[in-house]
Amino acid sequence: MLRTLASALRWRPLEKTRGCASSPVDAGREIQVRALEGLDQGITEILMNRPSARNALGNVFVSQLLEALAQLREDRHVRVLIFRSGVKGVFCAGADLKEREQMSEAEVGVFVQRLRGLMNEIAAFPAPTIAAMDGFALGGGLELALACDLRVAASSAVMGLIETTRGLLPGAGGTQRLPRCLGVALAKELIFTGRRLSGMQAQALGLVNHAVAQNEEGNAAYHRALALAQEILPQAPIAVRLGKLAIDRGIEVGDSYHNITAHMGWHRVSLSNLLEESMKQRVVDIASGMAIEGICYAQSSLTSDCCRTL
Structure with missing residues (x-):
């Protein structure tokens, strides 16, 4: 069985996410889910709404976001997922360092693992995802x-x-x-310097797909993201999901495809062979890379300059 392929295509309706506005259950929650209707039916929004902490990634925030993703990935109505902020001037300010200060070393390790897992869940979401960055997006x-x-x-x-x-x-x-987005040398420069970029600078580097002038309401990026989602919406949904799967798996594959095709010939290589091999390579590439990042992060958290203020 092609579990990866099945996951990409497995849809089950989750009716409680339907509606053009946050449900009463969502009121006051840090993460709110809104499914658009009418001509925009098929577009779902995750609204990040933690104004007291500028949408910082705290325990409750992360838990609610993981819960929303787990529900939405099984909803056949979700064709495009937009991440947006309900806090003006902020997309997400990064990890909640105030919460972190109250954690033990072991608790910090667990929390960072949860953050890493959250980002992996977003990356693995079967439908296209769009980040609408109308303000600060740091760390x-x-x-x-x-x-x-x-x-x-x-x-x-x-x-x-x-x-x-x-x-x-x-x-x-x-x-x-x-x-993977910008290339190794440029990524190193940005991480080594801790440099902050404007939306226009980010577009020039290829970090964002589009940069738009901000409006008085402070939601210009959201409106551009919505227009992009509307452009995706009429396309064949299974083809779009398979296109995402092919790109995400394909870019992680090294020489293994050459080895398979050299041995079997392209005409004899099945989708099953390719997906199975790509999953093996992805485990090696992504999992190993994330594990190395985790080890280095753990070492940095033990240093004397950890979490010093700007």
Whole structure:
């Protein structure tokens, strides 16, 4: 059985996510799910709404986001998923360092693993995902956006993997996804310097797909992300999901395909062979890379300059 392929195509309706606005159950929650209707039916939004902490990634925030993703990945109605902020001027400010200060060393390790797992769940979501960055996306906030398929930013948005300015390094996939997005040398420069980029600078580098001038309401990136989702919406949903799967698996494969095809010939290589081999390679590439990141992050968290202020 092709479990990866089956996961990409397995849809079960989850009716409680339907509706054009947050349900009463969502009121007051840090993560709210909104399914659009009418001509936009098929577009679902995850609204991040923790104004007291600028959408910082705290325990409750992460738990609710994981819960929402687990439900939505089984909903056949979800054709495109947009991550947006309900807090003006902020997309996500990164990990909640105030919560972190109250954690033991062991608890910090567990929490960072959960963050890493969250980003992997976003990256593995079967339908296309879009990050609408209308404000600050720093540290873990940018790592969340990097886990999405597409990124749209307001020109005034500010983003960066700034962990080195706090005595840390990106610990939720940033060291793996940024070089895959921009290339190794540029990713190293941005991580080594902790540099912050505007939306326009990010677009010039290829970090975001689109940068748009911010409007008075502070939601220009969201509107551009919605327009992009509307462009995806009429396309064949299974083809779109399979296209995402093919790209995500294909870019992680090294010489193994050449070995398979040289031995069997292209005409004899089945989709099953290719997916099975690509999954093996992905385990080696991504899992090993994330494990190395985790080890380095754990070492950095023990240093004297960890979490120093800017």
